[in-house]
Amino acid sequence: MNRRTALTLLPGLIGLHAPAVRAQERYPDRPIRLIIPFAAGGSNDIVGRVIAEGMAARLGQTFVVENRGGAGGILGNEAVATSASDGYTLLLGGSGSFLISSLVQPKVPYDIIRDFAPVGFIGNAPNVITVNPKVEARAMGELRDLARRAMPPLSYASPGVGTTGHVLGALLALEFGAEMEHIPYRGTGPAITDVLAGRVQILTNAAAPLRPHIASGGLRAVAVAAPRRLEFLPDVPTTVEQGFPAILSSTWYGLLGPAGLPADRVAALHGALNATLAEAGAKQRLSEEGVDIEASPTPAAYARFIEVDRKRWQEVVTRAGIRAE
Incomplete structure (x- = not known):
């Protein structure tokens, strides 16, 4: 049968x-x-x-x-x-x-x-690693090196404790071998607002709410935390392409x-x-x-x-x- x-x-x-x-x-x-x-x-x-x-x-x-x-x-x-x-x-x-x-x-x-x-x-919905444009990093290797020498530590925003953005930020710190500060918010909107304003340096999230800010230049996309690129962000390389295969999140x-x-x-x-x-x-x-x-x-x-x-x-x-x- x-x-x-x-x-x-x-x-x-x-x-x-x-x-x-x-x-x-x-x-x-x-x-x-x-x-x-x-x-x-x-x-x-x-x-x-x-x-x-x-x-x-x-x-x-x-x-x-x-x-x-x-x-x-x-x-x-x-x-x-x-x-x-x-x-x-x-x-x-x-x-x-x-x-x-x-x-x-x-x-x-x-x-x-x-x-x-x-x-x-x-x-x-693969997550995208973004930074405020004032952060001097355009690739994963540059972000790692910056995180290792930053004093005070780089900070990353998330929609809240225990969210996907929180644990991906923690994974970045672990894989970079660097201390990073987690700043939790009550939702994605407030987190985006503070990263756009430069009060926090890094934000990882699903691509949809970040896409208009990437397009306008308010956020710089460093990598897609996935094995392959996103169709609507074709110029943003993946973490795998950049030598960070363990950093995968969606x-x-x-x-x-x-x-x-x-x-x-x-x-x-x-x-x-x-x-x-x-x-x-x-x-x-x-x-x-x-x-x-x-x-x-x-x-x-x-x-x-x-x-x-x-x-x-x-x-x-x-x-x-x-x-x-």
Whole structure:
């Protein structure tokens, strides 16, 4: 039996061992709630709403988007982890709000491996390393040398403690072998403002919110922390090209449900997600947010990605001694 045949037969096989009323249920037969652990208006919100719209059309059921920010994503994550395992509550998970927050926060009321059911990967928004134009560094090697001799230390801004920008800045300091000062803000906007003003020297973030400032000259892009260049920043070399292969970071997005989600419902959600990601309109809208779509072939593949990425960032968090107070 090949994989496609197995997936086709799976719902029927499950139904043989369930009560008769379960076998006759149609999924979904009521609205699905998608929790986004951020306030409305940012990139996470935009990505989540694109996905919700596309999946609703394919599953024939309304998706209700609920923005539940706070505590670095923990409040929204917990709401999903403790919800019923019936496929009617989903989470837009991310590198910072889902994975990194679980490594740096002192008390997290769930385990990201044990308490969630991965549905599928959405894609990556590779992070860009930028500096204020007054910083005398145009390449990674120059930035490393400057960081090593700077007194006082160079500072880097982030949207907050435990964000992707925070741990990438810490990774830069580790790989440069230099002391650097972390300046956390309440969101990307205030962080950009202070780097533009020269009060902080370095900012790393997904490309979309940085792109207009790079284009205007307000920020200088030093590198893309990815294996390949970005299409809309073709002149910015990667960290790998510049001899820093360990400095890789992206803001990634994925879909998850609570642990125990029935396999047939995971399969239905995964299929609708991947069909959405293959649609031209969704591709365009996600590309505008700097997202490089990378649909996972199976939910299990996404689960393995989470485990590998957690191990990689756990090493950085431990070496850098990062801990949210």
